[in-house]
Amino acid sequence: MNWVFFAVGSAFFAGLTAILGKLGVEGMNSNLATFIRTIVILLVTTGIISVRNEWRLPQHIAAKPFTFLVLSGIATGLSWLCYYRALQLAPASWVAPIDKLSVVIAIILGVFILGEPLSLKLVVGSILILSGVLVLAL
Numbered sequence: 598m599n600w601v602f603f604a605v606g607s608a609f610f611a612g613l614t615a616i617l618g619k620l621g622v623e624g625m626n627s628n629l630a631t632f633i634r635t636i637v638i639l640l641v642t643t644g645i646i647s648v649r650n651e652w653r654l655p656q657h658i659a660a661k662p663f664t665f666l667v668l669s670g671i672a673t674g675l676s677w678l679c680y681y682r683a684l685q686l687a688p689a690s691w692v693a694p695i696d697k698l699s700v701v702i703a704i705i706l707g708v709f710i711l712g713e714p715l716s717l718k719l720v721v722g723s724i725l726i727l728s729g730v731l732v733l734a735l
Contacts, residue, residue, distance in 0.1 A: 612693065618681060619689040627681040634677065694733040701726050 622630045646652060676699075683692045701723045707713040 615684070615689040615693040615696075619684045619692075622681055622685045627685045628678060630685075631674075631677045631681045634681075635674070691734065694730050697726065698730055 618630070618634070621634075680692070680696060683696075704719055704723050708715045708719075
């Protein structure tokens with residue numbers, strides 16, 4: 598159940614990100630705001646890796662995982678750029694729910710790309726999330 602702690606932490610900090618991000622992009626270019634956020638994340642992650650002494654790379658880094666990490670980084674960057682621009686243009690209470698469509702997208706991609714099993718619970722949950730986003734967005 599250790600993963601639940603981190604998942605809840607992720608949700609909490611993602612919610613906090615919307616509010617702090619909205620306050621942070623006031624009067625600033627959203628791309629510059631994303632850059633500043635990225636530098637802060639780099640510094641915090643560097644600190645954590647240093648404190649935990651985790652600087653050791655595997656002796657052999659396979660090309661496939663490395664490629665997917667790079668692509669994931671690109672997707673994250675594009676997501677953040679879009680998110681901050683949306684926060685600059687609309688209230689956080691509108692942007693954040695639409696951003697959570699990422700849950701439904703991740704479920705769909707998990708099923709089709711990763712071959713994860715599709716269950717009734719996933720379908721119902723996805724429909725409920727989609728319904729909630731539609732209610733909040735319209």
